[in-house]
Amino acid sequence: MDFNKQPPAASASGTLVESPANSTQRIAVLGSTGSIGKSTLSVLAQHRQSYEVFALSANSDAGALEQQCREFKPRYAVLGNAQASQDLQHRLRADGINTELLHGPEGLEFVAGHSDVDTVMAAIVGAAGLASTLRAARGGKKILLANKESLVVAGALLVREVQRSGARLLPIDSEHNAIFQCLQGSTDDLGVASLAERGVRKLLLTGSGGPFRTTALEKLPRVTPEQACAHPNWSMGRKISVDSATMMNKGLEFIEACWLFNCGAADIEILVHPQSVVHSMVEYIDGSVLAQLGVPDMRTPIAHALAWPQRISSSVASIDWRTLGALTFEAPDTERFPALSLSQEVAAAPGSAAAVVNAANEIAVAAFLERRLKFTDIVPIAADVLALMGAVEPESLSHIQAIDDEARRNALQAVARA
Ligand code: NAD
Ligand code: MG
Numbered sequence: 001m002d003f004n005k006q007p008p009a010a011s012a013s014g015t016l017v018e019s020p021a022n023s024t025q026r027i028a029v030l031g032s033t034g035s036i037g038k039s040t041l042s043v044l045a046q047h048r049q050s051y052e053v054f055a056l057s058a059n060s061d062a063g064a065l066e067q068q069c070r071e072f073k074p075r076y077a078v079l080g081n082a083q084a085s086q087d088l089q090h091r092l093r094a095d096g097i098n099t100e101l102l103h104g105p106e107g108l109e110f111v112a113g114h115s116d117v118d119t120v121m122a123a124i125v126g127a128a129g130l131a132s133t134l135r136a137a138r139g140g141k142k143i144l145l146a147n148k149e150s151l152v153v154a155g156a157l158l159v160r161e162v163q164r165s166g167a168r169l170l171p172i173d174s175e176h177n178a179i180f181q182c183l184q185g186s187t188d189d190l191g192v193a194s195l196a197e198r199g200v201r202k203l204l205l206t207g208s209g210g211p212f213r214t215t216a217l218e219k220l221p222r223v224t225p226e227q228a229c230a231h232p233n234w235s236m237g238r239k240i241s242v243d244s245a246t247m248m249n250k251g252l253e254f255i256e257a258c259w260l261f262n263c264g265a266a267d268i269e270i271l272v273h274p275q276s277v278v279h280s281m282v283e284y285i286d287g288s289v290l291a292q293l294g295v296p297d298m299r300t301p302i303a304h305a306l307a308w309p310q311r312i313s314s315s316v317a318s319i320d321w322r323t324l325g326a327l328t329f330e331a332p333d334t335e336r337f338p339a340l341s342l343s344q345e346v347a348a349a350p351g352s353a354a355a356v357v358n359a360a361n362e363i364a365v366a367a368f369l370e371r372r373l374k375f376t377d378i379v380p381i382a383a384d385v386l387a388l389m390g391a392v393e394p395e396s397l398s399h400i401q402a403i404d405d406e407a408r409r410n411a412l413q414a415v416a417r418a
Pocket of ligand 2: 173175
């Protein structure tokens, strides 16, 4: 049985079905206690006959994982810490729930590559999600990729593993999911077909501009984590919320798009679109522009990727066209958002540049969230660590991990100096 292959009769625009596949898909939801994880479980709960939750995972929120285990009764659950994992095992056993508790990166890789798993939702935040995503790729799984950092940090390696094993990569990031829908292609094309082969002139990557799009520049050094995490349109985890406020998120997405759609920096235009209704667009060589629209709710790309190439309901509301008002687009302000030019530099540099910037950014964002760093120091620290380390073409996963470690050490020192 192969859930990953596209049925020949299905159209790319999709078919509405009650049951998305001819039998149950078994899913490992990695990062299930996060924003994407919860949205995924909300969609899965609406389609219990079609999807079986095989595994769940959390880093430290044992309480949320426990509640999810009680509701979904997965075969496995993974926690970051061994003791917390044992404690949860005892609590669940006491109530007759047979979920087996695992812990740490080995536990994540075990469930990501398990032979009974069809689909892996990669929704861990940061480079911490790389090893389990790669394990799912090597295992030939259908990968619902929310963890954009995997592609940013190890794009060449991940794309190669996907091609070698016959895994399927489906983008969850709303922009990339929108572009995938507008390309009307197959997952076989992802990372392989060129834009020219698809008759595409360019990709238009939209971004809201975040909470500080119009804030006076002189106020930016004093903005708080609470203000940075109050995104005007999307409700997300704290790291990606800060990335949206610096627009480093768009920078990471720019690199993610280069890998997913096998294109270069010159093929992608970033547009600020404050309403977050147009999730991205594809312009073809004949002048046609296809856009994917919807209310900003991640359950749409999640449901799309889960059921692809069919369609399932997600309970996402309709756009209210009569009250929507204007949809506007503008060029990004590169002085306000230096992350955008940094990401262009990274896209043109050898592969380790992206791993360095990603790691330094993770450290700087964490320091900002802990009030140890000014908001306006986040992106300069990522740029400084890149300038210090330079860039090479990484040879292996262990090489990437060593570069990531070194970038984190350098970023910690830069934070201490700032
Ligand atoms: P989040 O912070 O809400 O959740 C992160 C999840 O990962 C949690 O379950 C947490 O327990 C787990 N986790 C954190 N660190 C871990 C570690 N070291 N080891 C193992 N597990 C760990 O994050 P989120 O907003 O759900 O984002 C998840 C991913 O999806 C990110 O890569 C983000 O860029 C991407 N994404 C999110 C959104 C969104 O709307 N939230 C949209 C597009 C893409
Ligand atoms: Mg996005």
